[in-house]
Structures are given as C-alpha cells and as structure tokens.
Amino acid sequence: MEILLWIRFILGTLFLLAGMMLFVVEIISVYKLDYVLNRMHAAATGDTFGIGLSLTGLMILNGLNLTTLKLLLIVVFLWCSSPVSSHLIAKLEVATHEGEDRYGKVEK
Amino acid sequence: MSSGIRALETTYHFLFVGILIILGVMLFLCLLRACMGPTVADRLVSINMMGTMVMVIIATLAVMMGESYLVDICIIYAMISFLAVIVLSKVIMGVRKQEETEEVEPEKKQEEDIFDEMIEQESEEFHEKILQKEPDGEMLKEAFDEKQENGEREEA
Numbered sequence: 001m002e003i004l005l006w007i008r009f010i011l012g013t014l015f016l017l018a019g020m021m022l023f024v025v026e027i028i029s030v031y032k033l034d035y036v037l038n039r040m041h042a043a044a045t046g047d048t049f050g051i052g053l054s055l056t057g058l059m060i061l062n063g064l065n066l067t068t069l070k071l072l073l074i075v076v077f078l079w080c081s082s083p084v085s086s087h088l089i090a091k092l093e094v095a096t097h098e099g100e101d102r103y104g105k106v107e108k
Numbered sequence: 109m110s111s112g113i114r115a116l117e118t119t120y121h122f123l124f125v126g127i128l129i130i131l132g133v134m135l136f137l138c139l140l141r142a143c144m145g146p147t148v149a150d151r152l153v154s155i156n157m158m159g160t161m162v163m164v165i166i167a168t169l170a171v172m173m174g175e176s177y178l179v180d181i182c183i184i185y186a187m188i189s190f191l192a193v194i195v196l197s198k199v200i201m202g203v204r205k206q207e208e209t210e211e212v213e214p215e216k217k218q219e220e221d222i223f224d225e226m227i228e229q230e231s232e233e234f235h236e237k238i239l240q241k242e243p244d245g246e247m248l249k250e251a252f253d254e255k256q257e258n259g260e261r262e263e264a
Contacts, residue, residue: 002112036149043153047160054164058171070179081190092197093149
C-alpha cells in the first residue's frame with residue numbers, strides 16, 4: 001500500500017518538474033529572442049504545454065476528487081483560451097507596426 | 109508503517125515549497141520582462157505569462173493545503189486574465205485605427221463629394237431622357253409638383 005503511494009508521488013513529481021522545466025525554458029527564450037512574434041511563440045508554448053503538464057502532475061498527486069475535475073476544467077479552458085489571446089496579440093503587433101524600422105515590415 | 113507515511117508527508121511539503129519558490133522567482137522575472145519590453149505587444153505577452161504562473165501557484169496551494177475552494181479562485185482568475193488580454197488588445201487596436209482614420213479623413217471627404225456630384229449628374233440625364241421619350245412628360249412633372257405642394261400644405 002505504501003509502495004503505491006510512493007509510486008504516485010514519483011509519477012506526479014515527474015510531471016510537475018517537467019512543467020517547471022518548460023516554464024524555465026519559456027523564461028529563458030523570452031529573454032533571449034529579440035522580436036515580439038518570436039517571443040510570442042515561446043510564451044504560447046509555455047502557457048499551453050507547461051500548464052498542462054504541471055496541472056496533470058497536481059491531478060495525479062491529488063487523487064480522484066472533485067478538485068481533480070476542476071483542475072481538468074482549468075486545463076481545458078486554457079487550451080481553448082491561450083491560442084485565442086496569442087492570436088489577438090499577434091494581430092495587435094501587425095496593426096501597430098512598432099518594430100517595423102528595426103525588423104522589416106510584417107506581411108499582412 | 110506510520111514513519112513511512114510521515115516521511116512521505118514531509119517530502120510532499122518540501123516538493124510544494126520548492127515549486128512555489130521556483131514559481132515566485134520566475135514570476136518576478138516575468139514582471140521584469142514586462143517593464144523592459146519595448147512594444148505594447150511585448151508587455152501583453154509577459155502579462156499573459158504572469159497570469160499562467162499565478163494560476164499554477166494557486167493550484168499548487170490548493171493541493172498543498174487540501175482546500176478545494178482555491179481551485180474555484182483559480183478558474184475565475186483564468187477567465188479574468190483571458191478577458192483582460194482580449195480587452196486590452198482590442199482597445200489599443202481601436203485607438204490606433206482611430207488615429208489612422210483621422211489622418212486620412214480629408215481625402216475621403218473629397219472623394220464623397222465627387223461621388224455625390226456624379227450621382228446628381230446621372231439623375232439629371234435620366235430625367236431628361238424620360239422627358240424626351242414621353243410627349244406629355246412635362247405635364248406629368250407639373251402635376252407631380254402640384255401634388256407635392258398640396259401634400260406639404262396639408263402636412264402644415
């Protein structure tokens with residue numbers, strides 16, 4: 001019985017640490033890349049995949065509850081909403097043309 | 109048996125505290141990126157990232173403390189941060205579009221005036237054609253004018 005608890009702990013920790021690693025990669029790439037549309041790719045990847053992995057880890061650690069279902073709801077909601085907000089920010093960047101003089105014109 | 113479970117609990121505690129510390133440091137780095145960002149879109153991207161990290165922090169706290177209501181707060185936070193990004197980007201895009209149209213507006217007005225003149229000319233030509241085709245067209249026109257005058261009097 002105790003072994004099963006430890007196995008659950010190890011599995012959940014692996015998922016959680018994978019999500020943390022994705023967040024760290026996201027931060028590094030946001031600092032390293034030099035244009036908004038490139039940074040946005042890294043940020044959207046971290047938002048969808050990183051939060052999916054870390055909340056899956058939390059779900060495994062929590063066990064079968066109503067809380068687990070709510071965490072699943074958060075993941076599904078974020079998978080729908082994060083691409084939409086990234087798309088809107090990209091449209092904002094194309095409409096304002098603030099980086100045009102340095103990085104060339106963005107094709108509409 | 110009990111000592112093993114106690115060891116598991118302490119390991120859980122250290123895991124959650126470590127993850128919260130890592131997330132706090134990364135949240136601060138995101139805030140720094142939002143201050144540095146040269147463009148508006150840059151700041152919005154980093155604010156979106158901050159929202160995601162705060163959501164993970166709240167979910168971790170909910171599992172760590174065993175409180176179910178914190179997850180509800182997390183759902184509401186997700187919805188509000190999504191709404192904030194949408195509203196901010198739409199408002200900034202609307203302001204930029206308004207500035208562009210104000211710059212272009214005088215040319216547009218000239219175009220509209222030319223278009224109105226063309227329409228008036230065409231209608232006059234059409235009227236003349238009708239008068240030429242029908243011999244008693246002028247009579248009809250006079251009768252129409254009288255009718256209109258009568259109608260205006262009645263309305264008055």
